[in-house]
Amino acid sequence: MAATIKPQTTPRQGCEFLNVKQLANRYGVHPATIHRWVKEGNFSKPIKLGENCTRWALSDVEAWEQSQREAC
Template sequence: MKLIRIKEVMNRTGLARSTVYKYISENNFPKPIKLGSRAVAWVESEIEDWINDIIHQRDSETASPQMVNR
């Protein structure tokens, strides 16, 4: 198990720091682990799972595209 810090989370997800914490407060993102009084990190596999979940959601939504008449 590997822990990653906020900069790596931001690089992997493309999210801003404020968005990461907003999603956490909405229970839409993995919660960090407290490392010390002022340091947190995320479990790498949980971030990877979150990314895979949003890819799966996207693919599920576009799995049956509608025909458009031109």
């Protein structure tokens, strides 16, 4: 009998992704604000994982947060 492979349920370190709703909740803004920030070049660019799947790498978001802290 062939062994079955269980899907990975927790992301590997450095491979975590956030969707726009999670980002909006993280910063207390509307999802459209996140998209506006990206369009204006004031936020990290998203990654297209599929035709209808856009995510932001957590590591990119955390790097952006650090740059905002340093700018203060």
